[in-house]
Amino acid sequence: MMINEVIDDGTKRMDGALTSLEGDFVRLRTGRASTGLIDHIMVDYYGTPTPINQVASVAVPDSRTITIQPWDKGAFALIDKALLKSDLGLNPVNDGKLIRICIPPLTEERRKDLGKIAKKFTEDSKVALRNVRRDMNETLKKLEKDKDISSDEMHDAQDRVQKLTDVYVKKCDELLAAKDKEIMEI
Template sequence: MIPELKKNTEQKMQKTLESLKTDFGKVRTGRAHTGILDHIQVDYYGSLVPLSQVANVTLIDARAIGVQPWEKKMLSVVEKAIRDSDLGLNPSAMGDIVRVPMPPLTEERRKELIKVVRGEAENARVAVRNLRRDANNALKDAVKNKEISEDDERRAQDDVQKLTDRYIAEVDKQLAQKEQDLMAV
């Protein structure tokens, strides 16, 4: 019962960490990366599909992304989808490729983005702590139902706390890395 509980808690904490990485990937730094366009939907013959299903997305250089649609007539549709997205990007068609330059971030915008990523990190910390609370409540219930001893409960709570500390440290590490990326000019 205890090993299963620890395993489930760790898996959930890992998912929280992966979710944080995804959220951080959506926050744009001054540098180009293809993940920034992942959530863009394109109108493909009447149905909305992810951009990656109608085009090749590559890095041209550190400040520009290239999007090459597989069908020539999708060029203007892809360009419009990127322009209409909430990213504030201004793509331009060049031949059979859509070039998406990354505008440099202002100091004020960088500070706003740091506040955003700190909020995301805090949400991840809260999620990890909530998982710890759920695990500890499950252990208390198991003691109440006489499924495990109090000594086992205490040891398991210590293990869950160590797990929590490890994942919160990982969240802080990712936050520091993202802040460093945002402040790099």
């Protein structure tokens, strides 16, 4: 029973690493408009850092445009300021009713840079997976040392942990391949 608890806990933590990687990929600009591109940008709304989607309607009317329609007229300047301060390099156009962000097509050099960033995100996730694997194996060794499980059970469990890790590493590689394809798509 204890072995299953260790593996279940590790699986949840590995799922978290994978979810984090997916979130990083959503924020990675690929030349295609997506609301996920600005989800992490915070607006200083009445002194409280607030996500843009909680102070405005965010939409994607076409593949190159994001529109933001604040619910409060006073939020226009705040959203503009937050977008300009963000690391995305986007130029919002404010017409008083709507904020439009045009996503320019990516240059070949920028595509290669984004590919490198995607690889770094993937490698960070793989490091997190290996850390979870290490923690799981240490827990199993401690259980064996405390005579809660036998040596054979520990080795079988470590094999299960390695197979689980391999599955998640493969998922990371698949996500990277899909993101690379999306980045290089013109």
